[in-house]
Amino acid sequence: METRELRFFVAVAQELHFGRAAQRLGMAQPPLSRAISLLERRLGTRLFDRDSHRVALTDAGAVLLAEGRAALEAVEAAERRTRRAGSAEPGRAGVVLAVKAGAASELLAKLLHAYAAEPGAVPVEVFLCGPGEQERILRDGRADVALLHRPFDNVAGFDTEDLMTEGQIAILPAGHPLTTRTQLSMADVTGLAALPMPRWPDRDGSYAPGPGPEVRDHTQLIQLITLGRTMMVAPETSRTQLPPDVVAVPVPDAHPVTTVIAWPPHSRSPAVAALVRTATRL
Amino acid sequence: METRELRFFVAVAQELHFGRAAQRLGMAQPPLSRAISLLERRLGTRLFDRDSHRVALTDAGAVLLAEGRAALEAVEAAERRTRRAGSAEPGRAGVVLAVKAGAASELLAKLLHAYAAEPGAVPVEVFLCGPGEQERILRDGRADVALLHRPFDNVAGFDTEDLMTEGQIAILPAGHPLTTRTQLSMADVTGLAALPMPRWPDRDGSYAPGPGPEVRDHTQLIQLITLGRTMMVAPETSRTQLPPDVVAVPVPDAHPVTTVIAWPPHSRSPAVAALVRTATRL
DNA sequence: ACGGTGCGATACCGTGCGGGTATCGCCGTG
DNA sequence: CACGGCGATACCCGCACGGTATCGCACCGT
Known part of the structure; x- marks a missing residue:
């Protein structure tokens, strides 16, 4: 099967x-x-049920859609990583590390510092991306390694090492009644009609319907919090980056967040391996 | 990039x-x-350093070899799984479960029995394979789900659930001096000149050099043990399938073996999901 | 009931790309 | 220094892939 055919199929299936x-x-x-x-003839199987007014996936078509998307991503990742490896001087190819903008900044700084001190260290390009985008960036080959956050990010298909686990805090506008409390439960903060949770864009850039404001990045979100329009629950370490006019309150029963370093399982890059080794030793 | 080009490249790289x-x-x-x-022109990068008498991979070429192999496997897996999904009557597509022949037979029997009792259960085809082959079978799409054994099998790139962990036993010919002991250490059994560990074939069917006999399957191996030519260290549960003329002695310091159920992370098959759910509840 | 319309399938045509043969140029070797 | 092995180049051919025109069918509105 050629990737051209797969691309055709995926387009029709979508x-x-x-x-x-x-x-x-x-x-x-x-x-x-x-x-x-x-393609159907070669696979020996109908992929679509179609009459002149409706097109629908068959069972086999659904399988090919899931598997084919993964395969196309693998091919594109191969192409991107090869291009990147080729556009560097030999022996000194850098690595690209994808991290969520504004997250784990202290850990990231320590990691970069420690890795740079390693013998044979290679330039590390930090790819800052929006929440949940690291996964895609790592899968499609724009990055070689990433910092992800369980349970938010989907680590399926990657090799990972846990780096740290932390509790979460609620970040509220100053003066909000809940800011007088020393700690909150998830029940306290979810479903507040006056302070609905923000909505992040989907992978395709669209927003799910809901009461909360649509946000695109962290500064936007922080600003909306200071304006008293929304609130958020975030890992403890994000406290260090908050402006003075918002208040953080621990939420002990929120799911703990584990920061992991993740890389594609077939990665053969010594630089990625060294980076991971450094990270686990922090 | 087309898979044809990738196949060309991989052939030359090999x-x-x-x-x-x-x-x-x-x-x-x-x-x-x-x-x-x-291809080099399109990627903007040399993939091979070549003069008229030597061909060698560049750094970028090495990257493309590792990534491209994974991508080709993904494409072939997509094709195989689609073919399989298509050659079944709609809505009743079966699942293929890869297991090492002779391993975890009790667990397997319980799993198949329990799954068959589930509502909406689907036919399960058991693909018996040689040691370490399950990984390949699952990766290339001949199977949908597999039972693997950590730390022997490489589970990188799969989603897994642990099913059971067990210690290992040494399997020796009856009458061997070590059979008088109630337990052994790894130091006792490795490097026995008179009883060298057997050698299993590589993925390409060739054997690494070494003193032990070359074996291809379990019955062969058991026979060689009864003949006093070799021995093996295996999970405890394999004891149930031993003939009477060999002796099993616990090896407490051998690495414990965990049987896991593994599936490709992008699997969307409800049957695989149900099988996994059943397995974790055993 | 009948023409209109939207959509996928079929028929047919041209061209560009992928593969073949012949040959060159380079270099290591006896 | 002649030879042989190997990758690159030159040139040619066939077909597979993409385009246009058209068909057939099913569901509309009147």
Whole structure:
């Protein structure tokens, strides 16, 4: 199976419409139809149930959609990582480390400092990204290694080492009634009609419906908290980056957050290995 | 990047010889040379350092070899799983479970029995394979889920759930001096010149050099033990399948063996999920 | 009931790319 | 120094892939 065919298939499977899929692929509809039915013939299986007015995935099609997406990502990751490895002087190829902007900054600083002192250390480019984006960045090859946060980030398919575990705190606007408490429970902070939790964008950039404000990054969120529009529950160490006009209150029963260092399991990079070794020794 | 190009590249990277690689690919050498240099141009990077008498991987080439192999495996897995999903009647697609022949037989029986009793259970095909082969079978899509044994099998890249942990026993020919002992240490059993550990085939079917006999499956191995030619260290539960003319002695300091159920992290199969759920509840 | 419309399938055509053969250029070797 | 082995280059050919035109079908509205 060629990646071209897989891309065709995935486009049709997403659109469930040959015409629109063809448009998205920048081609005409007939060759797309032909390519799909040729693929079906080669696989010995229908991938779509289609009459002239509806297109639906078969069971086999659903399998190919899940598996094929993963495969396409692997191919693209291979391409990106090769490009990156090639655009560096030989023997000194850097690594890209993906971290959530504003998270684990102290740990990150210690890690970078300790790693730089290692013999044979290589330049580390830090790729700052939005919440939950590290996973995608690491999967698609834009990064070689990442700091993720369980249980928020999905670490499936990566090798990981735990680095630290911490409790969470609620971050509230100054003067809010709850700020007088010395600690809160999750029941206290979820479902506050006056202070709904913010909504982060999905992978495709869209927002799920809900009462909270739509946010895109941390500064935006902090600003909305100071304005008394929302609140958040975050790991304890984020306390160090808060402005003076918000208040942090521990939430002992919130799920503890574990910061892990993650890398693709087939990584053969000595630099990634050294970075991981350094991280686990902190 | 197309999988065709990747296959070309991997062939050359393995052979480090354009002529032989072309032969293996069933094509002539010139188009292969052209394809590789076109790929290099598209990636903006040399993949091989080559003069007229030597071909060697560049750093970028090494990256592409590791990443590209994983990507090709993902594509082939997608293809196999789709074929399998398509060759079953709709809604009743079976699952393939890979297990090492002769291992965890009691656990396996309990699992199959318990799963069959679940509502919505689906036929489970058991794929019996040689030691360490499960990983490959699961990675390349011939199986959907597998029972693996840490620390022997490499579970990197899979999601896993631990099922059981057990100690190991040494399996010796009856009458051997060590069989009088009530327990042994690893130091006792490794490096016995008279009873060298057997050698299992590599993934490519070849054997590493060493003193032990070359074995291919369990019955062969057991027979060699009864003949007094070798011995083995195996999980405790394998005791139930031993013939009467061998002796098992506990080895408390051997690394404990954990049987895990493993599946590809992107699996969307409800049947696999149900099987895993059943397994963890045993 | 019937023409309209939207969509996938089919028919047919041109071209560019992938593969083949012949040959060159380079270098290590007896 | 002639030879042989190997990768690169030159050139040619066939076909597979993509485009346009059109068909067939099913669901509409009137």
